[in-house]
Amino acid sequence: MSTNIKENLDNITSRIFKATRKAGRDPSEVTLLAASKTMELKQIKEAIAAGVRVFGENYVQEAKEKIEKTARKPVAWHFIGHLQKNKAKLAVELFDMIESVDSIELATELNKKAKTAEKTLNILIEVNLAKEKSKGGVTPKQVDKLVKKANELSNIKVKGLMAIPPYTENPEHVRPYFIALRRIAERINREKIPGVFLNELSMGMSSDFEVAIEEGATIVRVGTAIFGERKPKTK
Numbered sequence: 313m314s315t316n317i318k319e320n321l322d323n324i325t326s327r328i329f330k331a332t333r334k335a336g337r338d339p340s341e342v343t344l345l346a347a348s349k350t351m352e353l354k355q356i357k358e359a360i361a362a363g364v365r366v367f368g369e370n371y372v373q374e375a376k377e378k379i380e381k382t383a384r385k386p387v388a389w390h391f392i393g394h395l396q397k398n399k400a401k402l403a404v405e406l407f408d409m410i411e412s413v414d415s416i417e418l419a420t421e422l423n424k425k426a427k428t429a430e431k432t433l434n435i436l437i438e439v440n441l442a443k444e445k446s447k448g449g450v451t452p453k454q455v456d457k458l459v460k461k462a463n464e465l466s467n468i469k470v471k472g473l474m475a476i477p478p479y480t481e482n483p484e485h486v487r488p489y490f491i492a493l494r495r496i497a498e499r500i501n502r503e504k505i506p507g508v509f510l511n512e513l514s515m516g517m518s519s520d521f522e523v524a525i526e527e528g529a530t531i532v533r534v535g536t537a538i539f540g541e542r543k544p545k546t547k
C-alpha cells in the first residue's frame with residue numbers, strides 16, 4: 313500500500329463513488345472518516361490538504377493535541393474508541409460526535425458535561441453485533457432501551473448506530489453484520505419514538521467499506537487504506 317496520502321485518498325474516493333453507484337445511492341450520502349489514531353500531526357495536515365473533512369480518534373489525550381494544533385474548521389472530529397467516564401468532560405469539549413456510546417451511565421455523564429458546556433452533543437450507539445467480549449458496544453437486544461433513554465437526555469442527540477464487526481479476510485463474510493446493523497436502525501425508526509430518527513450508520517473499515525456502503529453505511533471509518541500501516545502502539 314502506498315504511503316502517499318493524496319494518492320490513497322483519490323483511490324478511496326473513487327471506490328466510494330463506485331460502491332454508492334452500484335447500490336443506487338448518492339455519493340453525498342457517505343462520509344469518509346479518516347481513522348487517524350497513532351498518526352502524526354503532519355499526516356493529519358496532509359490528509360486535510362487532500363480533502364479529508366472528518367477524523368476519528370480513539371484516545372482523548374492523543375486527540376487533544378492534534379485537535380488543538382489543527383484549524384478546527386472545516387474539519388470535524390469524532391471519537392471512535394472506548395471512552396472512560398472520567399474523560400467525558402474533555403471529550404465533550406473536543407469532539408463533534410461520540411460514536412461509541414454503549415451505556416446509559418456514559419450517556420448521562422456526557423449529557424451532564426454537555427449541559428455545562430452549553431452544547432448539544434451528537435452521539436451514536438455502538439452495537440456489539442457478534443457479542444465479542446473484547447469489544448465495547450451493547451448487544452442488539454439492548455439497543456432500543458439505550459436509544460430511548462439517551463433520547464430523554466436534554467443535551468444529547470442520538471443520530472444513529474455504529475459497529476465494529478469481527479474482522480475476516482473476506483469482506484463478504486462481514487456483510488451479514490452490516491445488514492444486521494441497518495435492520496436494527498430500521499426497526500427502531502419504524503417505532504416512531506418521538507424525537508428519535510436514526511440517520512447514521514457508521515460501519516465499514518479499510519478492508520470492507522465498499523460492502524458496508526452497499527448495505528447502507530453513511531459513515532465509513534478508514535485508517536490503513538489512507539495512512540498506511542500503523543506503527544505498533546508503544547504505551
Ligand SMILES: *Cc1c(COP(=O)(O)O)cnc(C)c1O
Pocket residue numbers: 347349370392393476517518519533534535536537
Ligand atoms: C482503527 C479503527 C478503524 C480503521 O481501521 P482500518 O482497518 O485501519 O481502516 C475504524 N474504526 C475504529 C473504531 C478503529 O479503531
